[in-house]
Amino acid sequence: MFSSILNLFSINPLLGLILLAFVVFLAWNLTLHWQIYQLRQKIKTLFNGSKITDLEGVIFEQIKRLRQNEKNLKELRSFCEYLEEMALKSIQKVGVVRFNPFKDTGGDQSFSVAVLDAQNNGFLLSSLFTRESSRVYTKPITDSQSTYPLTEEEKEAIKLATSAKKEKRPNAKIKNQSVK
Numbered sequence: 336m337f338s339s340i341l342n343l344f345s346i347n348p349l350l351g352l353i354l355l356a357f358v359v360f361l362a363w364n365l366t367l368h369w370q371i372y373q374l375r376q377k378i379k380t381l382f383n384g385s386k387i388t389d390l391e392g393v394i395f396e397q398i399k400r401l402r403q404n405e406k407n408l409k410e411l412r413s414f415c416e417y418l419e420e421m422a423l424k425s426i427q428k429v430g431v432v433r434f435n436p437f438k439d440t441g442g443d444q445s446f447s448v449a450v451l452d453a454q455n456n457g458f459l460l461s462s463l464f465t466r467e468s469s470r471v472y473t474k475p476i477t478d479s480q481s482t483y484p485l486t487e488e489e490k491e492a493i494k495l496a497t498s499a500k501k502e503k504r505p506n507a508k509i510k511n512q513s514v515k
Contacts, residue, residue: 423453430495434488436463447489449496455479459489 381393428451433443444464451457459474459481474483479497481489 425452426450426457427453428455428457428496430492430497432488432492432495437465440466445488447486447492449476449489449492451476451479451493451496455497459485459492461486461489 381390428449430449430451431446432448433446435443436445445462447459447461449457449459455476455478457476459476461472461474463470463472474481474485474489476493479493485493
């Protein structure tokens with residue numbers, strides 16, 4: 336078959352040249368049709384789910400969505416700052432010491448509990464247990480110190496609370512960028 340085609344070219348070169356041009360143009364036409372098909376698929380994907388029919392409308396719709404996302408991010412950022420401020424004021428460190436205030440009787444029924452925030456402010460709760468009664472005391476703590484005298488057990492409870500392993504806050508750097 337291939338030899339008959341070559342034979343045809345040798346007998347009538349003009350017919351062979353026309354046949355060769357036809358094959359080249361057919362291949363070129365098929366390539367162009369394939370590229371148009373792929374472009375239509377991309378356009379269909381771009382406009383999928385929207386009633387917008389032109390590219391300018393798609394761009395404006397995306398800008399509108401971007402501005403809404405920026406607004407939402409600002410709200411989230413301010414809420415995050417509020418939560419961070421509240422977290423610094425909430426209980427983060429606790430130290431508990433049980434002890435026996437009377438060396439000759441009883442067990443370790445008495446205790447001191449230091450409850451502190453991130454700046455080591457909070458309160459100290461102490462309970463002294465005896466056979467006849469139990470007494471509970473509280474003392475304010477500011478920067479790991481109290482305006483009232485502290486017992487050794489209370490100092491130890493504060494020390495335990497302040498030496499508790501601190502969790503590191505992720506160092507989030509959020510840049511404020513907007514579309515003009």
